[in-house]
Amino acid sequence: MNRTIILYGLSLAAMVTILKLIEYKYFVRQLSLEFYLALVATLFAGLGVWAGKKLTYKKVIRVSGDFKLDESMLERLGISRREHEVLELIASGLSNQEIADRLFVSLNTVKTHSSNLFLKLDVKRRTQAVQKGKELGLIP
């Protein structure tokens, strides 16, 4: 971080110095203002891209949270909205009773949904359902 800023400042200083040297050695009148501007603009734009990536890399790499539900997969497996809802809550680590409380239905209902879900996902346990659900793009 600090090293990046220091390098950035040094680059700017070096750039100005080099241009000054060129100016005195080869007669500045041959080089137009536009040339300088374009040169500096290009170089520093590139430098900006590089510095920006360095500075924001860690933040960006930790995001990676774009989940897109595969609805065609839900249809293919015949999983209903309610069953998918139960799957999400199972994946979040809730017990059947907690899921029942959250959905305002009875424990039996949740058990029915989860049982049907396991049949459709062809799994035997909720942990497997979570795994398979993630593989199939049904949950994040």
Add this chain to the structure above:
Amino acid sequence: MNRTIILYGLSLAAMVTILKLIEYKYFVRQLSLEFYLALVATLFAGLGVWAGKKLTYKKVIRVSGDFKLDESMLERLGISRREHEVLELIASGLSNQEIADRLFVSLNTVKTHSSNLFLKLDVKRRTQAVQKGKELGLIP
């Protein structure tokens, strides 16, 4: 993407135009070359940072495929090798009995390990353990 590039080019053109206007209106001799360079460098560096983030955001966001075990977290929570092993197998959707068979130990042993694991992770269920394990970087 295209819009970004167009904006970028327009910004450059506008910048040069504005500077030219300033030059003709207020006599360029009062403004040093260094001033122009610093101004342009700063502006385009910032522009570069912005453009860089725009252009590389989606690429970077798709990385996130390499898992690195956070061993310091294991130590901090006092999770032993065997417990971590059990956690991995739990996360893969196996039952305690299947874990016992795979590790060539008794069911009771697996239950002991998982119980201790849940205490250290401060969870009540295996599904929660999987969730928390992923959050803490203990499992992929």
Add this chain to the structure above:
DNA sequence: ACTTGAATCATCCTTTCGGGTGAAGGATTA
């Protein structure tokens, strides 16, 4: 030699899961 921690296994007990089955009420569709 003594302590400590990990790994192993046990027993007892309660809670949670999951399978099987049936059934009633609503919405959609043939």
Add this chain to the structure above:
DNA sequence: TAATCCTTCACCCGAAAGGATGATTCAAGT
């Protein structure tokens, strides 16, 4: 209207999971 699907709930039963506690073995340090 009849057929079908979704949602809801119930009861029974066996399997799995989890809590509490204690014990043994073994290796690593102190």
